[in-house]
Amino acid sequence: MAEPDLWPAHWEADVVLRDGRTAHVRPITPDDADGLVTFYADVSDQSKYFRFFAPMPKLSEKDVRRFTQVDHRDRVAFVLTVADKILAVASYEMLEGHEAEVAFLVQDVHQGRGIGQLLLEHLAQAARERGVQRFTAEVLPDNQRMLQVFYEQGYQVAGGWEEGVMHLEFDIDPTDTAMGVMAAREHRAEAASIESFLSAKSVAVIGASRRSDTIGAVLVRNLVLGDYSGRVYVVNPAADAVAGMPAYARVGDIPGEVDVAIVAVPADAVQDVVLDCAAKGVHGLIVISSGFAETGEDGRKRQRRLVGLARSYGLRLIGPNALGVINTAADVAMNASLSPIMPPRGRAGFFCQSGALGSAILEKVRGRGLGLSTFVSAGNRADVSGNDLLQYWEEDDATEVVLLYLESIGNPRKFSRIARRVSRSKPVIAVRSGRTTQGVPMGHVVRAIEAPGAAVDAMFRQAGIIQVDTLDEMFDVAQLLAHQPLPRGSRVAVIGNSDALGLLAADAAAASGLEVTRSVALGAEAGAEDFEEALDKVIDDPDVDGVVAIYIPPLNAGGAEVANALAAVAEQSDKPIVSSFLGREGVPELLRVPDLAGNTAGRGSVPSYPAVEQAVRALSRVVDYATWMARQPEDDEVLDRVDHDSASRMIAEFLMDAPDGRDLTFAESKQLLGFYGIDLWDRVEVTSAAEAVAAAETFGWDVVLKATAEPLRQRPDLAHVWRNIADAEEMGHAFEAISKVANTVDDAGFVVMKTAPPGVPVRLDGFEDPLFGPAVSFSISGAITELVGDKAYLIPPITMLDASEAVRSIRAAPLLFGHRGSDPVDVDSVEDLLRRVAQLKNDLQQVCAIDLSLVHATADGVAVLDATVRVEPVVDPRSDWFTRRMTAHPGDTIPD
The missing domain is CATH 3.40.50.261 (Succinyl-CoA synthetase domains)
Structure with a gap:
């Protein structure tokens, strides 16, 4: 394999295809030479002709070298693999300027699985990172599949004829349309992967025993006694029959097809089962077995190998350490779980992570007469997660209410995006454990959320999720939503x-x-x-x-x-x-x-x-x-005076000079904020009274002398600001007075600026959480706000309505609306500023922190008086990267 520093780590990804099965996308390497030859041999003559515009039955050694030896910059190529076998190849090659020519080849037997669109997403993202702005492609008019890939990707494709060949061109900026197309395909693929579990027509129980008290025997018994409509197979190499049914030594020995395998064997034997199931063509695995990440570091490694192996062979996995799944539909009636309770048919779909808690949940559901449509207990949630179930339930007519018991969130931004869409058609009720501590159970290998709990609550609120504190309250709300009108x-x-x-x-x-x-x-x-x-x-x-x-x-x-x-x-x-x-x-x-x-x-x-x-x-x-x-979904006004490209270039230049990141100077912060239409007031740094007078004269007096040193600003008992200075004499008094509370003049950090009109001081912050992504906060500025935590949090991107509600949600909000006879401020300008900070934070991940610590909100607008900005290189891209990808293997640092 090539050296890992030749391409970013996030260029490799596990993906879900249109049919719900998985595959792996990665850059091509010289080690793929033999695999490429084997791949090419299984491509039809017609597909080869469509790719090369000429008969090309075999690849020459020169061709193989050219296709596998690329520089991952001007020439980039990806392969899509299952079980380390290449199923498709996609590449681009730089042309003049910022254009690149793109080409694809997918084995005929795998065409129609959405592979072309998925590879185009990954190629486009890699190209954007390498400075490419536009793709071109030459396509024969009879190659309708490839033409469809380009036209249905959501880009604005322009085409023309030239010597019998279609010449296509399109910009690869991630437009709203392209992102919507990507989200729709992601939705269909992930829903299909869950459908294969919950509507399985055949189930194999691996590890079933003749002893009635074993896990395998319980699983078989629950399937049979639950009147499962499909076929049940038993796998036990040490028995001829189990529970009156013939036993097979291996899954491969089963004569019929197997949709889902339920695995209840010791942890060390699970990987062999995966290989056996993959060879049989099983769609998915439900791993009941424990002994994985919940047991410690050795178990974490075992779980990582399990997930990697399953995905590499195209299998999705529920678990390990799972309770199982239930579908109460009359035509399925599948209790593929350890719980003997088959809940009554109902309108609620339930997802939880704890197997032990799952049994108690089913008992409580039955006691309340609530009824469920489907139930999934995902255990350690190593692969299938609540996001997948939300994708499935969105289209499931039998599910009208979604219930989530969440012990961890592997991809909060994706969860927020999906939940906001689902909540528009079906209520989502969630209990989140560890809400105060932000802790997660031992078996859930995810990075901790460093954002405050209030920020996570804001994400739930913006997404329309009904967040409750206890399971009892969840059922209280669910039984109302399931049976009564809104x-x-x-x-x-x-x-x-x-x-x-x-x-x-x-x-x-x-x-x-x-x-x-x-x-x-x-x-x-x-x-x-x-x-x-x-x-x-x-x-x-x-x-x-x-x-x-x-x-x-x-x-x-x-x-x-x-x-x-x-x-x-x-x-x-x-x-x-x-x-x-x-x-x-x-x-x-x-x-x-x-x-x-x-x-x-x-x-x-x-x-x-x-x-x-x-x-x-x-x-x-x-x-x-x-x-x-x-609340009607709005067509939000696009913010004017936003120059994203210039801001990006500016940050790139900063990071070239300071690869580890740095705080921006005041002048740099002013320039960066200006690219997003945020006007940071001018100020002049001074070190003496004479310099202060000279600066004040440039402003035309009525100025402020302020000490900006953090220790002085953080002590309310120290006077660090002198306002409305009108002449040199007043400036001299001010400079002397403030100097007395500072150790030295140099320590004070004196600045002179225009006096802001009277108003309400507000503060806007933006920060980046390594798992959670970007967040912004709004509050009245001051020490009391910090002490009582009177802040509103928002998760970008935000709408005008989100900004409006945030400004009004803090307890001190009346100060903005004429409290005790004061003049109301221009709240529209405050909301506009909040949207601009949110968009900057959403667009520029390298801006790890932004603090508009003092903004005067007045009757005539806002005056941004102070700001600090820090930029750092992106180590891990956000979880809402512009490509479809699955959650990283446990232990990896790459988000999905």
């Missing part, structure tokens, strides 16, 4: 036969941001007719968006008639109804409305909560989600 607003009515509980409900509503517009006390002896009449009235009331119904039965009353009344009204209501009915939890049978599919609890069923506070809190969470849904 509210149109936050106004609620409280109806009940208990005055005390009614008051508790009203207090809980006020604390949760809900407005009680109707409160109906029916009395302790109220019956079904009283409840039905009251419910009909409040549902017809235009000032009511949701209803909380409370029923505590009097002595010797069971409540069946009241339950029937609640269910009857709820079935016809377009407003949500929650209840605290007999202190029950879940969806009691008395409150269920069967749906057309015969499920136990259909639309219109009324969820019940043991405490009224739970009912109100669940309704409040759903109101917040409905409010987010009501």
Whole structure:
């Protein structure tokens, strides 16, 4: 292989193809000579002709050397491999200027799997990094597949005829259209990979034993007793039969096709199973076996080898250390898990990572009568993750609510992008463990998120995810979303036969941001007719968006008639109804409305909560989600005065002089910010009173003398700023006064600048997290803000609405809107500045930190008075790189 420094490490990647199988993309090397010859021999004569415009049955030694010996700069080539066999080759060669000619060759048997589009993505990204701006290609008109690759990539392709050949040209900037095309293909491929697991028509259990207490035996028993509609095969080299079914020594001995293999053998034997499954053509593996990353460093290495091996042979993997998967669809009925509980059919899809917790979750689901469509416990989440399941559930008609129990997030930016799209059509409810500590379980080999928890919460909020604190609260919200309509607003009515509980409900509503517009006390002896009449009235009331119904039965009353009344009204209501009915939890049978599919609890069923506070809190969470849904996706105005190319060139020059990175000078910061339309006010550094006077005269007086040394700025008890200086005498007094609180004049870092108009001081920060990516924050400037943590966080890219909500979300926001008779500031300018900082941080990963520590927000706009910027080289590209790629193998440092 070539030396690793000949190309960036992120040029190598595991990828998911259109059919859901995996492959590996990497630069070609001289060691690929024999593989290239073998590859070429399996290409049809027609495809060879399309590539070279002439009959070329074999590659000469000279051809092989030319194709495999490239400089990875002016000549770049990638191969796509499965099991180290080359399936496709793509390359570009520099022409004059910033153009390069691109060409592809894919083995005929693998055409139609989306390989050409995927290789074009990776070639284009490599080319951009090498300074290429435009691709050209020569294509024969009969080569419709290749023409389709170019035209469907999302680039603006221009074409013309020349001597019977199509000459194509297109810029390779990652436009919104091209990125949208890439995301759509990623979605289809990852959804297909999960579909192969959840709709498998045949399953092989590897490691099944005749002993009933073994893991393998439990897996077989759960599949069979769950009425799985597909074929079940048993693999055990030491037995002729298991559970009355013939046993096979190896997967390869099974006579029929095998879609999914469930692996329950010792960890050291799993790799041999992978090779056997790959040879059989198995689509995916569910590894129940433990003994991997959760056990320590040796296990981490074993897990890394397992994932690398599976992907190299085109297999996706759930686990290891997984509980398994469940699909409750009647035509599948697959319980491929260690849990004996087959949950009832329902509308919620559930993803979790802990196998031990998975069993408890299924027990709780059954107890509440919630019902699931599908369930996946991914264990150590070494390959298949919550992102993959979100891709699948987005298109799954049987899933209306998505439930996620997340112990780690391997790719937060990708998760945010997918979740924001999914949340527009289906509510996503998430519990995130380690929310305060940002810790992850032993088996989850991911880099820690260094961003504050509030920034991660902001990501969830921007994506429309309903983030809750506990599993119980997740189910509280899920049973409401699964059975009741969304509210149109936050106004609620409280109806009940208990005055005390009614008051508790009203207090809980006020604390949760809900407005009680109707409160109906029916009395302790109220019956079904009283409840039905009251419910009909409040549902017809235009000032009511949701209803909380409370029923505590009097002595010797069971409540069946009241339950029937609640269910009857709820079935016809377009407003949500929650209840605290007999202190029950879940969806009691008395409150269920069967749906057309015969499920136990259909639309219109009324969820019940043991405490009224739970009912109100669940309704409040759903109101917040409905409010987010009501936000119309905007066609945001494109920011003017943004010169990304000049900013990039400037940073590149800085890093050439300082390869390890450095802080920019004030003048450099001003220039860089100017490329994004941010005007940093001029200032002059001075070391004496005379210099200060001279600087003030250039500004025309009414100036500020300020000590910029960090120790002085961080001490509120020290006067480090003297404002509204009008003449030389005042400047002399100011310089002397501030000098007394500094050790020396040189230590003070004196600057002179114009006095800013009165306003509210605000602060905007941007930073880069190694896993999380870019983030920005907004706050009122000052020590008190830092102490109480009154900051709003945003995850770029952001919309105008995101900026607007962030500015209004901090507790000190009233200061911007005329608090106590002060003049309101120009909030639009504040929001515009926030968007510009966010775009700069999103565009320029090399800007690892940016701090606009003092911005005066006034009635007439914003004055950016101070800024610090630091640039550093990119060691790891962000996880939203402009190519499709899978999460890196555990232990790697390359994100996906």
